[in-house]
Amino acid sequence: MRVSQLFGRTIREVPADADTISHQYLVRSGMINQLTSGIYSFLPLGLRVLTKIENIIRDESNKAGGQEVLLPVLHPVEIWQKGGREPSFGEVLFRLKDRRGREMVLGPTHEEIITDLVAHTIQSYRDLPQMPYQLHTKLRDEPRPRGGLLRVREFVMHDLYSYDVDEKGLDISYDKMRQAYRNIFSRCGLPALLVDADSGAIGGKESQEFMLVAESGEDEIIYCQSCQYAANVEKMVSVKSKLASEEPLNLQPVSTPGLKSIEEISAFLRVKPDHTLKVVLYMADNKLVMALIRGDLEINEIKLKKVLKCDDLRLAGEPEVTAAGLEGGFVSPLGLKAGIQVICDDSVVSGVNFVAGGNQKDTHIKNVNYPRDFKVDIVQDIAKARVGDGCIKCGKTLSATRGIEVGHIFKLGTALAEKMGAKFIDEAGVSRTCVMGTYGIGVGRLMAAAIEQNHDEKGPIWPLPVAPFQVHICGLFMDNPRVIEAAGKLYADLQKEGIEVLFDDRLESPGVKFNDADLIGIPFRVTVSPRTLEGNNVEFKRRTDKKAAVIPLAGLPDYLKNLISTELSR
RNA sequence: CGGGGUGUAGCGCAGUUGGCUAGCGCGCAGCGUUUGGGACGCUGAGGUCGGAGGUUCAAAUCCUCUCACCCCGACCA
Secondary structure, three states: OEHHHOOOOOOOOOOOOOOOHHHHHHHHOOOEEEEEOOEEEEOHHHHHHHHHHHHHHHHHHHHOOOEEOOOOOEEEHHHHHHHOOHHHHHHHOEEEEOOOOOEEEEOOOOHHHHHHHHHHHOOEHHHOOEOEEEEEEEEOOOOOOEOHHHEOOEEEEEEEEEEEOOHHHHHHHHHHHHHHHHHHHHHOOOOOEEEEOOOHHHOOOOEEEEEEEOOOOOEEEEEEOOOOOEEEOOOOOEEOOOOOOOOOOOOEEEEOOOOOOHHHHHHHHOOOHHHEEEEEEEEEOOEEEEEEEEOOOOEOHHHHHHHHOOOOEEEOOHHHHHHOOOOOOOOOOOOOOOOOEEEEEHHHHHOOOEEEEOOOOOEEEEEEOOOOOOOOOEEEOOEOOOOOOEEOOOOOEEEEEEEEEEEEEEEEEOHHHHHHOOEEEOOOOOEEEOEEEEEEEEHHHHHHHHHHHOEEOOEEOOOHHHOOOOEEEEEOOOOOHHHHHHHHHHHHHHHHOOOOEEEEOOOOOHHHHHHHHHHHOOOEEEEEOHHHHOOOEEEEEEOOOOOOEEEEOOOHHHHHHHHHHHHHHO
16 A cells, blocks of 8 residues: 555644543554544554454454354344343443334344344254354443543444353353464464453353453453462452451440541541441442441442342432431441341451441441341452452462453353243253353454553554554655655565555655654564665664664565564464 | 533644634645755635524623533443
């Protein structure tokens, strides 16, 4: 491609509404353009990167046994009702009506559709396992799009679904896809961290995420440097700090005028926060519930939501607390009237002599102990894991980092397949339900994450396998006949060798060309200029090099061809 | 949905105590001089000042409503 003819241009100024690095560079290099919030067009340069990633995904999916399909974007709402996930997707679903008034949904994902298709296609255990997949658009009305391509409302996703005869088969498919995903990320030149994850709205049991470590990541990853165990903070179960053992003392009410927060209470009564009882009131599907945890810990709402098995969880508002006859800031599980469900973190069970609310204004109670003084409905881990906690696998201290979730794999089981009627006849002639797995990669997000992870102050540094072009020719002084001739010939020769080359043939100053080259981020740059042409040489520079090397023009196509193929096969 | 911010030329911005023909830089077009890390001069094109309503002799500027976008939080590939 000649830069003079390229559709799309580089921009010098940083776009005002882009403050994520990848967003800035994607826009400035002319790869993407925003249409409206969370919706982007891809220009030729950007599409080339996207397509390259897609092709790597395609290749690895095929190798793992996948077969590509293409599913509709427009879904009748009934299929979502049948699958039972309509409420949990809620507002995220884009909805519309067709001309007959029939309600439709723009597909946010395709488990229902593909499972319906499988139900119509699979009949016998002989037809299994299957791994249909697609690379196609998903539409989700996200509450808050952000960070350019990092979080959008319309995006290309790789989604693969596995169907097996039993759990054992699912385990095999899951392992295959986990390996395929590892291969994909490593072939893209992007080392991804595998972490245990919560399965979210999609449900299912086992689930893991592939994360690219990046400052701008939305997720917090808690990991163990010693045994490498890692999990999303949403999911991580950790060994909490232990408290010294004490004898339980007698209950003692104390006056605490106006003191509500854990900090205020612990300072006033001179007790450590780990000797206070934190009470948080939530509305779970519009029912008031009480969550208890040791005062120094935080509640992990994802875990809590799971324990409660509810679709919607939010903090209770002042009116809702008052309506339940409770005193905000002094709420306590002691003497609680029936009807309010109490969920208690296991940290409370192992602690002693807590300061808890007194259930009346300006009063707290010291030396509260479980189970002597109050009852709870559920005891479970609902705490947010922290840096410094112990690893549940090996006991060593946990660390944290931030990451961008670029892939997610789930063992879904049979629940959805059951609802969608995906059954087969087994060897004994008995009808059984397919066991399902689901696997996804956000392709555009991966592209953005690649920049977050690989860039300098001039622009992105694309890994060769996903770079928009492999070689960038800068022709300096393009009004010089020798340069026109030599650069033009080199451009043609490289293309003849099958090398992907972007040729900057514009009559621009060297500074402009070099800056544009850095901004586009192609791994190899060849500069053709009168100066080096004198000795039949050109300059060669990797995007990561500081300085260019002078090398002979003769034999350059072969040299580059070899270089590229060795780099790609690494 | 809660909190914060911004809408003026393709991009980045100034102008906002009402006052002349709405301005600057970049980019774009033409001409000329230049050329190794974002050159310079001259000329030029390009604007419903986010939208609607109102106040006024006069509105980018004041008032009301509204829309859009960005950032921080609750959600996810």
